[in-house]
Amino acid sequence: MSQTEIPDLPDGLVAVVKQDCPTCELIAPVLGELAEKSDLTVFTQDDPNFPAEISNRILDADLAISWHHDIETVPTLLLVRNSQEIDRTVGWSRPQWERLSGVSELGVHLPDQRPGCGSLSVDPSLNAELTVRFGGSKLRGRRVEFASLEDTHEALFERGWTDGLPVVPPTEARVLAMLEGTTRSPEDIVATVPPNLVPCTVEKVAVNAVMAGCRPEYLPVVLAALEAVCTDGFNMHGLLATTMPHAPVLVVNGPIATKIGMNSENNAFGQGNRANSTIGRALQLVIRNVGGGRPGEVDRAALGSPAKVGFCFAEREADSPWTPISTMYGFPSGTNTVLAFPGEAPRNVVDQLSRDPESLARTYAANLISIQHPKLILGFDAILAVAPDHSRIFGDAGWSREKLVDRIVALTVRPGKELIRGAGGIPEGLPEAMADLDLPKFRPNGLHIVHCGGGAGLFSAIIGGWVNGEMGSNPVCVEIIP
Amino acid sequence: MTKVLDPTNETEPAKIPRVDRPTSLDGLTVGLLDISKPRGDRFLDRIEERLVERGLRVERFRKPTFTKPAPVDLRHEIATKCDVVIEALAD
Numbered sequence: 001m002s003q004t005e006i007p008d009l010p011d012g013l014v015a016v017v018k019q020d021c022p023t024c025e026l027i028a029p030v031l032g033e034l035a036e037k038s039d040l041t042v043f044t045q046d047d048p049n050f051p052a053e054i055s056n057r058i059l060d061a062d063l064a065i066s067w068h069h070d071i072e073t074v075p076t077l078l079l080v081r082n083s084q085e086i087d088r089t090v091g092w093s094r095p096q097w098e099r100l101s102g103v104s105e106l107g108v109h110l111p112d113q114r115p116g117c118g119s120l121s122v123d124p125s126l127n128a129e130l131t132v133r134f135g136g137s138k139l140r141g142r143r144v145e146f147a148s149l150e151d152t153h154e155a156l157f158e159r160g161w162t163d164g165l166p167v168v169p170p171t172e173a174r175v176l177a178m179l180e181g182t183t184r185s186p187e188d189i190v191a192t193v194p195p196n197l198v199p200c201t202v203e204k205v206a207v208n209a210v211m212a213g214c215r216p217e218y219l220p221v222v223l224a225a226l227e228a229v230c231t232d233g234f235n236m237h238g239l240l241a242t243t244m245p246h247a248p249v250l251v252v253n254g255p256i257a258t259k260i261g262m263n264s265e266n267n268a269f270g271q272g273n274r275a276n277s278t279i280g281r282a283l284q285l286v287i288r289n290v291g292g293g294r295p296g297e298v299d300r301a302a303l304g305s306p307a308k309v310g311f312c313f314a315e316r317e318a319d320s321p322w323t324p325i326s327t328m329y330g331f332p333s334g335t336n337t338v339l340a341f342p343g344e345a346p347r348n349v350v351d352q353l354s355r356d357p358e359s360l361a362r363t364y365a366a367n368l369i370s371i372q373h374p375k376l377i378l379g380f381d382a383i384l385a386v387a388p389d390h391s392r393i394f395g396d397a398g399w400s401r402e403k404l405v406d407r408i409v410a411l412t413v414r415p416g417k418e419l420i421r422g423a424g425g426i427p428e429g430l431p432e433a434m435a436d437l438d439l440p441k442f443r444p445n446g447l448h449i450v451h452c453g454g455g456a457g458l459f460s461a462i463i464g465g466w467v468n469g470e471m472g473s474n475p476v477c478v479e480i481i482p
Numbered sequence: 483m484t485k486v487l488d489p490t491n492e493t494e495p496a497k498i499p500r501v502d503r504p505t506s507l508d509g510l511t512v513g514l515l516d517i518s519k520p521r522g523d524r525f526l527d528r529i530e531e532r533l534v535e536r537g538l539r540v541e542r543f544r545k546p547t548f549t550k551p552a553p554v555d556l557r558h559e560i561a562t563k564c565d566v567v568i569e570a571l572a573d
Contacts, residue, residue: 142488147558152484161489170487198491207489289489 006068009085012039012195013101014078016060016071019047021117024075027092028053030107035081037103045074045120066121067134073116077101091116128177138186139172139203140171156211161289163281163309167211176211178206183217183482190223191230193291194237195298200226200290206287212310214281217260218275221338222282224480225250225312229283229338233474239342239466240293245305246466249343249383250280250312251450253324254336256480257314264316266454269346271460280310305345313452319388320451321395328401328445329477336480341383341448341474342466351390354457359406360390364460365411369441371464375419375429377412377439381446381465381475384408387453388462403445412441443468448475483554504566511539513564517548522570529568 015031017024032053034040042057043065044050051057060066069078072429073090079100089096093113121130146155152169156162168174179186179202186203193200202223209222229248234319239246247396252262263273271277287293295301301308317324317333326337351363364384372380386394394404416437421429430439446468453459466472504510512533514526530540541563545552552560560567 139487142492143485144488145554146484146486147555148483149555149562150484150558156486169484170489171485172487175487192490196491196493198493200491203487207487211489279533285489290491292491310537423514 008083009065009069009078009080010041011080011082012041014041014080016043016045016066016074016076016078016119017051018045018074018117018120019050020072021043023092023114023116024051026110026114027075027107030092030097030110033106034101034103038101041283051343052366061125062133063121063130064134066119067130071119072122074119076119077117078091105214118155128173128180131176132172137172137176139175140187140201141175141203141207143172158197158475160294161211161285163284163288165309167285168213170210174210175203175206178210178214178216178219178240179203181206181219184223184242191226192400193226193230194211196292198290198292200286204290205286205429208285209278212285213274213278214282215260215274215278218282220336220482221250221252221256221279221312222286224338224478225279225283225340226286228338228476228478229287231476234340234342234476235473236287236291239340239473240287240291240299242466242472243300243302244466245301245308246342246344247305247308247311248283249279249307249341249463250283251319251325251339251341251383252279252312252314252337252480253326253331253339254334254480256336257317262312262314264314264452268313268316268452268454270312276313277310280307280312282310283312284308284310290312307343307345311343311345315450316388316452318333321391322401322449324449325448326477328448330481331477337477337478338480339448339475341381341463341475343383343463344465346385346461346463349460349462350458351460354458355393357394357399357404358407360393361407362411365441367406367462368408368447369412369414371441371462373428375423375426377414377419377441378443378446379467379469379472381442381448381468383448383450383462383465384465385450385452385461387457387461388451388455389458393449401449404449408447409440409442413438494503501565507566508537510565511541513541513543513560513567515552515560515567515569516542516544517569517571518545519548519560519570519572522572525570525572526568529570552556 028051031051043060044057045060048059076090077100078085078088087100089100098104103280136250146152153166156167184202188202189199209219260275262275293299325332331337349367354360368383371382416434420432420435421427516522516526533540543560
């Protein structure tokens with residue numbers, strides 16, 4: 001319930017103080033002097049017994065006076081006539097206090113001036129709650145109340161709003177705090193979310209981002225990710241509805257990754273980093289709750305994958321031998337971007353013996369050929385995530401990303417007769433008509449090489465793609481706008 | 483009481499399925515909800531007598547005002563304590 005009525009100030013001098021402020025403690029005797037010589041009311045923010053010298057003191061328990069009258073510093077001394085503020089001074093300054101009160105020789109034993117402390121009403125930890133309490137809400141979403149004796153977490157599960165893991169209850173204060181993470185207005189439409197093709201506001205994304213466990217500074221990444229997956233090219237509807245297990249895999253580039261504390265190093269695909277764990281999850285919760293995409297309903301994945309809970313990581317740019325993956329999509333290095341890739345869970349590639357780029361490229365090709373099926377080609381993209389112990393070999397040899405991609409693709413070329421239906425005793429494969437062609441595994445720009453991982457381990461990882469192109473998804477990279 | 487924002491698209495009302503109607507009241511707890519309309523209590527007093535005569539357990543509840551929906555805490559208490567509810571609309 002928000003209260004928007006502004007409480008009046010009493011006429012005369014009004015001081016706002018808190019006990020937990022050394023300057024307020026220091027000037028308590030001055031308040032005593034003023035109380036004797038003029039009409040003074042003291043509002044105290046924390047301790048109802050402070051200042052002891054004053055009888056006419058009022059506890060601003062809910063901070064309504066402080067919030068509505070824009071008290072940013074304590075002590076603040078105001079001059080009020082006919083309930084209107086005439087003048088104010090903040091902190092302790094003898095000349096200012098004497099001018100405002102008309103009382104001379106105040107606090108003669110005190111220093112001439114002393115800065116004040118922050119008012120409780122602007123305490124960052126209370127700000128969102130006070131905005132809800134007094135500010136009049138700018139949020140439009142439906143409010144849902146749970147009973148005091150109801151377990152909120154259980155209630156959120158029962159309503160079908162979670163992915164099976166607990167969520168943070170999206171209270172108004174938390175949602176307002178989340179919205180501080182973006183310059184965008186809560187009612188802006190971010191995207192039309194499949195499968196129900198629902199126009200989704202920034203506010204709804206913020207609600208789900210709270211539930212996922214995001215911090216406000218992650219919100220711009222979530223918004224960009226939602227925009228990316230809701231494009232015609234990415235085809236989120238198809239990716240959700242397919243019986244294949246794939247999900248949006250988000251790769252973050254640019255300085256924002258470090259700024260919000262994302263992990264691109266040890267265990268980059270794993271647990272333990274809040275941004276990595278919650279950004280992808282927030283996107284999935286939007287698709288579930290706003291878009292209506294739930295497993296067993298429109299989501300027809302036969303097996304699914306852990307990536308469907310949420311899969312997000314950053315590229316390790318600092319010591320990468322290559323430009324950021326976003327440059328493949330025309331963004332200059334240093335741009336904050338998110339790449340949405342329709343991928344499955346990662347799997348490891350071991351090569352602890354190769355010390356030259358050619359042999360390592362052969363290892364990659366041998367593994368990449370097996371994505372989806374060794375006899376199925378051109379229909380699937382991939383992310384090859386190269387960890388530093390491997391990337392160093394290419395860096396030292398001066399292999400660019402393009403050179404490595406070209407070499408891997410060349411190494412995957414196989415004669416059509418090995419790939420057609422029935423070849424190798426396996427019915428799965430290409431049509432007979434392709435028997436005389438030599439064919440690579442990947443289409444142009446299908447293979448995405450990303451640098452990430454911890455400093456030790458001669459490994460890389462493959463994240464195989466869903467059906468690519470018009471029949472399926474194209475990866476989409478968008479800029480992250482604050 | 484916790485109040486949260488609905489994370490869904492809100493195009494569908496929140497659905498709360500009704501419990502199945504019991505075939506018998508034997509062994510059940512009956513909630514009697516007075517909505518605060520005049521003389522509803524007299525009706526419910528008599529119903530309580532009749533139910534208690536039959537050996538049933540009865541819980542009494544009262545809404546603060548008939549002009550508003552029951553507070554969420556009251557609804558939760560009734561749902562937690564009772565198997566069936568009889569609500570008195572009276573004047």
